[in-house]
Amino acid sequence: MIRFLTKAMVVAWVGGLPVMASAQSMAGGVAATGSAAASTCELHVWPAERMASITTGWLGGGLIDAAVHANRDASNRALLASALDSPSQLEALKGIDLLKALGRKPETVIVVHEKPLDRPTMNKVKTRRAESQSPCYSELIVADVLYQKAAIYGRSLRTLFMFREFGNDQKIDSEYKAWGGNGLKLFPPNEGEDSIAALDELASVFRLNFEEYSNNQRKSLGAKSGS
Amino acid sequence: MLAVDGSGSSGCEFHIWPAEKLGSVFYGWVHGGIVDGAQTGRAGYPQIPANPLPRSLQVKLLEEVPIDSFVAAARIKRVVHAEALNSAAVRGATGRLSDSTAPCYSELIVESVKFQQDPFSGSWLNMLFRYRRFGSGAAPTQLFGSFAKTKLTRFPPADEAARDAAEAELRYAFTANVAQFSGALVASASKPSKKK
Numbered sequence: 273m274i275r276f277l278t279k280a281m282v283v284a285w286v287g288g289l290p291v292m293a294s295a296q297s298m299a300g301g302v303a304a305t306g307s308a309a310a311s312t313c314e315l316h317v318w319p320a321e322r323m324a325s326i327t328t329g330w331l332g333g334g335l336i337d338a339a340v341h342a343n344r345d346a347s348n349r350a351l352l353a354s355a356l357d358s359p360s361q362l363e364a365l366k367g368i369d370l371l372k373a374l375g376r377k378p379e380t381v382i383v384v385h386e387k388p389l390d391r392p393t394m395n396k397v398k399t400r401r402a403e404s405q406s407p408c409y410s411e412l413i414v415a416d417v418l419y420q421k422a423a424i425y426g427r428s429l430r431t432l433f434m435f436r437e438f439g440n441d442q443k444i445d446s447e448y449k450a451w452g453g454n455g456l457k458l459f460p461p462n463e464g465e466d467s468i469a470a471l472d473e474l475a476s477v478f479r480l481n482f483e484e485y486s487n488n489q490r491k492s493l494g495a496k497s498g499s
Numbered sequence: 500m501l502a503v504d505g506s507g508s509s510g511c512e513f514h515i516w517p518a519e520k521l522g523s524v525f526y527g528w529v530h531g532g533i534v535d536g537a538q539t540g541r542a543g544y545p546q547i548p549a550n551p552l553p554r555s556l557q558v559k560l561l562e563e564v565p566i567d568s569f570v571a572a573a574r575i576k577r578v579v580h581a582e583a584l585n586s587a588a589v590r591g592a593t594g595r596l597s598d599s600t601a602p603c604y605s606e607l608i609v610e611s612v613k614f615q616q617d618p619f620s621g622s623w624l625n626m627l628f629r630y631r632r633f634g635s636g637a638a639p640t641q642l643f644g645s646f647a648k649t650k651l652t653r654f655p656p657a658d659e660a661a662r663d664a665a666e667a668e669l670r671y672a673f674t675a676n677v678a679q680f681s682g683a684l685v686a687s688a689s690k691p692s693k694k695k
Contacts, residue, residue, distance in 0.1 A: 322532040322533050342618075342620040345617070347646065349524040351627065357534075363587035388534075461645070464683035465645060465683070467646060
């Protein structure tokens, strides 16, 4: 059973179906709700707020290259921000068994935060980012979304993810931060051309990036714990 | 709340949804990339007026834009919805986004409205649209999505005195982008889709 709670809407998902909704019950934090009692494990999820597009041509980067591709990169950033806005990132992750992917206990409640964390604070804050008192608390943070086009390597979408596990206190027990990246065939679309398939591709590659990341996360944390 | 015009005697309905608000993307010399950094007051990001394109203003503009190229029928009932749709729900929708059962029915969704700025290409209003046309069946018979953008030279305003002109330019760019998108829709119907 997988249960999702969204911070703004408070919707629990059981078997993919919404079963509970309450606008006020999250006010005191996740543990205040009936579905996320203080004794349950929690995985808190945040989407990314930073999107970048970097195109490098045969000049190999630098100021001139940036100037040449500025208009296209600016449009790409606007498209990334639309196609991979917070609801779309969370929707993409909802289609994945996050608990299995990140090696969490099956009874863990997934708490989805619709508002991204402040990007500059992401590495500085070493304590829990949610007010939860759960004794078995972990976080999945999407830190960055980057579209990259290089003259030789082609087009790709890269996503930086960060997983942090706390246990029963405010101290990080284990942490894994890494990029997932996969190639793009359709994005970016040209202005005036049909862009639906290209924008849908971003969501599917975002999902692939997470799967790549989570495979590495399980290996890395498994190796550290000796399991 | 809906804004409706046209008699609808043709039996055709054209439903339009605004975007939630003006968003922004900015990339400067040494920093950038935070989505909506301008609206949330991030240091180093351009300052823009608070909510210069609210849904109510978008609805007003969408009530007035020409829709002939979207629906080739006379006396169309235009329905402009006051609420914005959830982006993920729009992309996942397989059927109509309203309760209408009109046999001649189409939809225009303004998915996003972004102010984009960088030191090289300047300031633009970039909008993402999605058009869906239905016949009597449940699934759309035509789907088309694209972005359109218009250069901004006055927005954001340098000071309070320049605010009216800047916001007028923003309204003009919004309308111009709808027109650009309708032109792209017409053009797409007359040529086969191209794969990269």
